[in-house]
Amino acid sequence: MSYIDDNIIVGENIKRAFPIAGREDFYALKGMDIIIPRGRLTILKGRSGSGKTTLMNIIGALDVATEGNVHFDGENLSTMKERDRERLRRYEMGYVFQSVGLIPIMSAYENVDFGLRLADYKENHDERIRQCLDMVGLGDRLLHVPQEMSGGEQQRVAIARAIAHKPKIIYADEPTGALDTLTGLSVMKVFKELVELEGITIVMTTHDPNLMEFGDVVYEIEDGEIIGREEHTN
Ligand SMILES: Nc1ncnc2c1ncn2[C@@H]1O[C@H](COP(=O)(O)OP(=O)(O)OP(=O)(O)O)[C@@H](O)[C@H]1O
Numbered sequence: 001m002s003y004i005d006d007n008i009i010v011g012e013n014i015k016r017a018f019p020i021a022g023r024e025d026f027y028a029l030k031g032m033d034i035i036i037p038r039g040r041l042t043i044l045k046g047r048s049g050s051g052k053t054t055l056m057n058i059i060g061a062l063d064v065a066t067e068g069n070v071h072f073d074g075e076n077l078s079t080m081k082e083r084d085r086e087r088l089r090r091y092e093m094g095y096v097f098q099s100v101g102l103i104p105i106m107s108a109y110e111n112v113d114f115g116l117r118l119a120d121y122k123e124n125h126d127e128r129i130r131q132c133l134d135m136v137g138l139g140d141r142l143l144h145v146p147q148e149m150s151g152g153e154q155q156r157v158a159i160a161r162a163i164a165h166k167p168k169i170i171y172a173d174e175p176t177g178a179l180d181t182l183t184g185l186s187v188m189k190v191f192k193e194l195v196e197l198e199g200i201t202i203v204m205t206t207h208d209p210n211l212m213e214f215g216d217v218v219y220e221i222e223d224g225e226i227i228g229r230e231e232h233t234n
């Protein structure tokens, strides 16, 4: 296996500056080198304001670095056209956010189907929707609308929607942030199974110390810099 086969993301010297009126730019990211191994769960940890979301947005093709390069599957996100980033977001990537983002008038089933339609999923939708909702333990909640589900259940629908079109990678920014500890743990178990059973790559952020053990790789971020990298072999 080559470097690119092993690592779906290779980022070098990633900087992100935000303009501040009347002052020098503020560097939220100060030159990060990061690699995200394929088929593993990577956790970005760090205090509020350390730069986790800023980094996720850049490696997730939602934002562009001010300086530095980010290679996704061998393609340079920093220099490609916005249209190409859009293609990657739509077909190759999946997103889960803290504020779930399900469509309130749609059932769990329809929410997942919506994700498949957006990604022009070519295979059988019904089969894949049921399979994904089963994987997150909601096979018996297909027709529930978000309002009829708990926060954890809604988050699991959001995960089913994010994985349904078989993206290469899932980006999850504080996916357990709005959940109690136990429910958060069950979401982490779902992630772990997806990595193990579907071979998917997951990158997530959290500041919950109880969740670190789930990470195959854990990066520690402080004030816009990576200050540590731990690998867990289990
Ligand atoms: N659009 C923006 N304009 C100016 N400053 C920003 C912008 N987005 C983020 N920042 C600043 O960059 C720093 C990093 O923010 P970021 O959202 O990445 O932190 P975080 O680690 O995700 O924090 P949290 O755990 O609270 O979500 C913060 O100081 C923030 O105020």
Ligand SMILES: [Mg+2]
Pocket (backbone or CB within 6 Å): 052, 053, 054, 173
């Ligand atoms: Mg954040």
